[in-house]
Amino acid sequence: MASKRAPILGNKEDTNFNEALKLYDSKQYKKALKLVDANLKKNSSHAASLTLKGCINYYIGNKPEAESYIVKGLTKGENNYIVNHLAGIYYRAVENYTDAAKWLKAAIDNGSPNKQILRDLSNLQVHIRDYKSLVSSRQGYLEFQPGYRANWTGTAIALHLNKNYKGAISTLTKIESIIKEHLQDQDMYEQSECLLYKNDIIFQSGDVQKALETLEDDKPFIKDMLSFLEYKAKYLMVLGRTQESSIVYRQLIQRNPDNIEYYKQLEICLNIFEKPLSSRIKLYENLNKFYPKADPPKYLPMMFIPSSHPAFKEKAQNYILGQLKKGVPASFVNIKPILKNPKKLKIIEEIVASFFENALSNYDPTIKVWGLYFLSQLSLYQKDLATATKYIDTALEHSPTLVELYILKARILKHYKKYEAAAQIMDEGRQLDLQDRFVNSKATKYYLRANEIDKAVDLISLFTKLDKDAVNGCKDLHTMQANWFITESAEAYKRLYHQYEEELASIEKTPENEEIIGSLHDKIETYKGLALKRYTAVVKIFDIFFNDQFDFHFYCLRRGTPRDYIKTLQWEDTIHSTPIYVRVIKGLSEIYLEIYKEQQQKKAVEGEDDGTTVIKKNNKKNKKAKAQSLKKKESLIAKVESEKDDADPLGTKLLSDLVNNAHGNIIDNLLKLSQPLLNEAKDYQFNWELSFKLNLIKSKYVLSLQAIKNLNSILSLRGRITSKIPQIEQLVTELGEAVSKDESVNEAIKKVVKMGLSASLSDYKEAYEPYLN
Amino acid sequence: MGITIRQADIYDIQAIQNANLHNLPENYLTKYYMYHALSWPQGSFVATTFDEIEEWDDEISLDTVTVKDPKGDTAYIKKGEKIVGYVLAKMEDDPEAEDKTPHGHITSLSVMRTYRRLGLAGKLMRHSLYALCESFGGQYVSLHVRKSNRAALHLYRDTLKFEVTTIEKSYYQDGEDAYAMQKKLILDELKPHLFENAEVVDDFSQDLLDDL
Numbered sequence: 002m003a004s005k006r007a008p009i010l011g012n013k014e015d016t017n018f019n020e021a022l023k024l025y026d027s028k029q030y031k032k033a034l035k036l037v038d039a040n041l042k043k044n045s046s047h048a049a050s051l052t053l054k055g056c057i058n059y060y061i062g063n064k065p066e067a068e069s070y071i072v073k074g075l076t077k078g079e080n081n082y083i084v085n086h087l088a089g090i091y092y093r094a095v096e097n098y099t100d101a102a103k104w105l106k107a108a109i110d111n112g113s114p115n116k117q118i119l120r121d122l123s124n125l126q127v128h129i130r131d132y133k134s135l136v137s138s139r140q141g142y143l144e145f146q147p148g149y150r151a152n153w154t155g156t157a158i159a160l161h162l163n164k165n166y167k168g169a170i171s172t173l174t175k176i177e178s179i180i181k182e183h184l185q186d187q188d189m190y191e192q193s194e195c196l197l198y199k200n201d202i203i204f205q206s207g208d209v210q211k212a213l214e215t216l217e218d219d220k221p222f223i224k225d226m227l228s229f230l231e232y233k234a235k236y237l238m239v240l241g242r243t244q245e246s247s248i249v250y251r252q253l254i255q256r257n258p259d260n261i262e263y264y265k266q267l268e269i270c271l272n273i274f275e276k277p278l279s280s281r282i283k284l285y286e287n288l289n290k291f292y293p294k295a296d297p298p299k300y301l302p303m304m305f306i307p308s309s310h311p312a313f314k315e316k317a318q319n320y321i322l323g324q325l326k327k328g329v330p331a332s333f334v335n336i337k338p339i340l341k342n343p344k345k346l347k348i349i350e351e352i353v354a355s356f357f358e359n360a361l362s363n364y365d366p367t368i369k370v371w372g373l374y375f376l377s378q379l380s381l382y383q384k385d386l387a388t389a390t391k392y393i394d395t396a397l398e399h400s401p402t403l404v405e406l407y408i409l410k411a412r413i414l415k416h417y418k419k420y421e422a423a424a425q426i427m428d429e430g431r432q433l434d435l436q437d438r439f440v441n442s443k444a445t446k447y448y449l450r451a452n453e454i455d456k457a458v459d460l461i462s463l464f465t466k467l468d469k470d471a472v473n474g475c476k477d478l479h480t481m482q483a484n485w486f487i488t489e490s491a492e493a494y495k496r497l498y499h500q501y502e503e504e505l506a507s508i509e510k511t512p513e514n515e516e517i518i519g520s521l522h523d524k525i526e527t528y529k530g531l532a533l534k535r536y537t538a539v540v541k542i543f544d545i546f547f548n549d550q551f552d553f554h555f556y557c558l559r560r561g562t563p564r565d566y567i568k569t570l571q572w573e574d575t576i577h578s579t580p581i582y583v584r585v586i587k588g589l590s591e592i593y594l595e596i597y598k599e600q601q602q603k604k605a606v607e608g609e610d611d612g613t614t615v616i617k618k619n620n621k622k623n624k625k626a627k628a629q630s631l632k633k634k635e636s637l638i639a640k641v642e643s644e645k646d647d648a649d650p651l652g653t654k655l656l657s658d659l660v661n662n663a664h665g666n667i668i669d670n671l672l673k674l675s676q677p678l679l680n681e682a683k684d685y686q687f688n689w690e691l692s693f694k695l696n697l698i699k700s701k702y703v704l705s706l707q708a709i710k711n712l713n714s715i716l717s718l719r720g721r722i723t724s725k726i727p728q729i730e731q732l733v734t735e736l737g738e739a740v741s742k743d744e745s746v747n748e749a750i751k752k753v754v755k756m757g758l759s760a761s762l763s764d765y766k767e768a769y770e771p772y773l774n
Numbered sequence: 775m776g777i778t779i780r781q782a783d784i785y786d787i788q789a790i791q792n793a794n795l796h797n798l799p800e801n802y803l804t805k806y807y808m809y810h811a812l813s814w815p816q817g818s819f820v821a822t823t824f825d826e827i828e829e830w831d832d833e834i835s836l837d838t839v840t841v842k843d844p845k846g847d848t849a850y851i852k853k854g855e856k857i858v859g860y861v862l863a864k865m866e867d868d869p870e871a872e873d874k875t876p877h878g879h880i881t882s883l884s885v886m887r888t889y890r891r892l893g894l895a896g897k898l899m900r901h902s903l904y905a906l907c908e909s910f911g912g913q914y915v916s917l918h919v920r921k922s923n924r925a926a927l928h929l930y931r932d933t934l935k936f937e938v939t940t941i942e943k944s945y946y947q948d949g950e951d952a953y954a955m956q957k958k959l960i961l962d963e964l965k966p967h968l969f970e971n972a973e974v975v976d977d978f979s980q981d982l983l984d985d986l
Binding site: 225252256258293484485553 | 776777779780781783784788792795796798799801802803805808812813815816823824825841843845846848853886887889890891892893897901905908909910911922923967969970971972973974975976978980982983984985986
């Protein structure tokens with residue numbers, strides 16, 4: 002069929018190529034490859050054929066070779082739009098989104114008539130946050146296909162992302178008027194979302210009055226009345242129409258009396274802080290009459306009524322005893338924030354104790370158990386472990402089948418640092434309710450804390466999918482992104498190798514001990530590798546989280562959910578501030594810094610004498626031990642493998658690469674790894690502590706100074722605390738000392754550091770002055 | 775803090791996934807949660823608690839406030855805020871589905887064991903049902919429940935008035951049967967405050983700072 006069509010391209014090679022391209026598009030890779038190879042035999046520098054061969058290689062699984070053909074094709078035909086397009090497709094497939102965008106853009110610029118490229122290009126541009134270029138791609142595609150609302154929404158989003166509010170609003174308004182007459186039932190949700198999106202942009206542009214008017218005009222089309230009310234309440238508040246705003250917040254409370262946020266806003270509208278306390282108490286008593294089953298009307302007064310006011314005791318009593326009598330397990334946890342006030346803690350203690358002494362006999366005996374459970378937690382909170390134990394043991398004696406009691410008992414044992422015993426008690430609780438995954442998860446976690454990793458994995462595997470050929474659920478837990486489990490595992494492996502390191506340090510280095518030493522070395526290496534492996538798995542899962550947004554760049558335009566799409570972009574941009582991610586980077590950085598220290602020590606030893614013999618000998622011993630334990634390792638691999646056919650299941654290579662600086666200096670690698678935190682998780686102390694340390698090692702004193710400043714700002718609650726902070730004093734001293742000792746440091750840098758310190762950390766003058774004069 | 779119930783958004787999904795992995799054997803990838811959040815943003819809800827609130831209590835002096843990083847726990851979505859329960863809901867979007875009337879489906883619902891008996895599951899469900907009906911025109915909602923899960927059956931059948939439509943043999947991976955359940959959605963009957971059983975209803979006319 003193809004031969005009948007006029008050749009798009011001139012010569013025989015081009016015709017062949019054209020044919021090959023069609024075969025490639027219909028996934029007939031082998032046939033396509035034959036044609037391409039024939040082409041290249043005749044003309045080895047046929048750019049399009051080279052590039053297509055790269056793509057084909059990628060799809061038939063010959064991945065390592067693929068890129069070289071792409072690169073060759075591009076050098077021969079950099080201005081050929083077909084070459085550009087294929088290169089773009091290739092780079093997108095290998096998730097190199099920056100290069101993919103670059104080459105798709107080149108295809109357009111070099112005159113490709115294929116306008117579909119604009120759609121793919123804009124997805125890539127938004128993915129790499131090249132918002133500036135995004136606008137023209139989206140506009141270009143809209144001109145090509147103006148018949149779809151999605152393309153109008155896409156253009157508006159591009160403009161909005163560039164803070165071009167006016168452009169975004171007019172784009173959305175235009176499509177609204179075009180589509181008005183043609184809306185079907187199934188379009189009405191999208192219509193509602195797009196109207197609310199436009200409304201939010203009007204608000205963001207600063208024209209609150211207009212936003213409010215438009216919102217009211219569009220009301221008949223809005224299907225999300227929660228957003229409607231929330232927008233309206235907010236707008237009225239910003240406009241200073243607090244009386245009207247308070248009514249809308251009351252409507253919102255009526256819709257959802259369990260959302261604390263509405264109560265906070267209502268208080269602001271009512272100017273409650275200027276009114277007597279009795280009014281504020283009255284407000285909540287009234288709200289409680291409307292919403293007797295909601296939590297906030299009962300809870301919030303306990304926060305704001307001072308301990309000295311008689312109403313505090315009354316409210317606390319009603320709240321706590323009410324929950325105790327119902328046997329609510331969370332009755333203690335719920336009031337925990339109130340206990341930060343020591344006077345309130347005292348009153349609450351009295352309430353529960355007096356209930357116990359005087360009224361208990363009137364109630365069902367299980368109430369006594371919940372009371373003991375409460376008192377035990379209260380003692381634990383005050384770090385009185387003995388009393389906590391007394392209460393929980395009495396409760397357990399009374400109700401030996403109540404799972405919650407075991408959970409608490411285990412927690413108390415954990416505070417005693419009796420990790421094995423804690424795990425056993427949690428496991429006893431688990432056995433009382435085998436169907437409940439929650440207590441299974443708890444038992445798993447406690448076994449991990451006790452470093453009993455095998456037991457933990459066996460337990461959790463009762464609830465995981467067993468992959469083919471797998472001996473446990475380890476792979477499934479990685480597939481399902483069970484970050485809590487993977488992180489806890491990493492930490493368990495880390496504790497294990499630290500234990501073995503301590504053991505090693507206490508052993509005398511004599512020939513008789515050679516075997517023990519060898520096996521300890523082996524264990525340390527294995528568990529250190531596994532710790533790295535697990536931590537790295539979480540880092541990789543977060544890479545997946547980031548790339549997960551890719552399909553939604555187009556999907557949300559079609560689906561018509563631009564508001565939540567914009568939120569998703571923002572969420573992805575700060576995804577590394579997720580608490581678990583920071584914990585993982587913290588764990589990883591500790592291992593990196595240990596390895597760095599060992600590298601430094603090794604260097605020092607090698608520098609002092611010929612030294613190498615000591616190390617060689619050790620290596621020899623290691624080798625021997627390794628050979629012996631090869632068998633053991635195979636069964637270990639089966640247990641710990643985190644993905645199928647993993648080339649490095651134990652993290653051995655991960656570890657040796659770090660030790661040998663295979664991918665560059667370890668500190669540079671750690672800086673790179675922690676960089677996202679500095680951008681996305683600015684409120685964490687840890688990030689700045691790490692940044693200080695790493696930059697000090699790299700002699701980047703100005704960056705270290707910056708880190709101290711940021712840390713100081715967090716620790717002093719942004720200046721609300723004015724007393725000196727010991728940690729800051731310590732770091733300032735370290736910085737001063739390092740700068741003064743460093744002979745290679747440039748005088749100008751010294752000056753910058755000194756000026757920086759006196760400008761923003763002058764309270765710590767005594768700490769740095771001895772060094773910087 | 776006491777409990778807050780609110781609409782779930784994209785910032786919540788990691789902690790929802792965490793709660794799901796802790797509580798239930800049917801688990802999903804993050805991308806599936808994203809799919810819910812970006813297809814039916816009104817449909818899903820979370821129950822959260824706060825463990826630190828400073829500005830509500832004037833009696834605590836600043837000096838005693840210690841600054842700590844957020845807990846590195848997967849239940850936390852940000853400093854001090856933890857997800858203890860969720861309902862994940864969608865509209866039926868399978869083009870092969872027999873019934874073309876718009877209807878919702880509950881993908882997953884769970885509350886951490888330590889937060890049970892507060893009625894959270896019921897409240898989460900009511901908000902979700904209301905939203906599926908109001909925003910998406912859902913005429914009924916369906917769900918599956920394990921035959922052995924008596925607590926869930928009680929919640930759906932007795933508290934929320936679902937009806938068992940069929941029993942699906944070996945619905946779950948481990949071979950257990952499921953009850954397929956349904957509830958008809960009528961917006962006016964679903965208003966969350968109706969379930970407060972209050973003697974007085976706010977008609978927005980009174981001054982809340984005075985006696986009612």
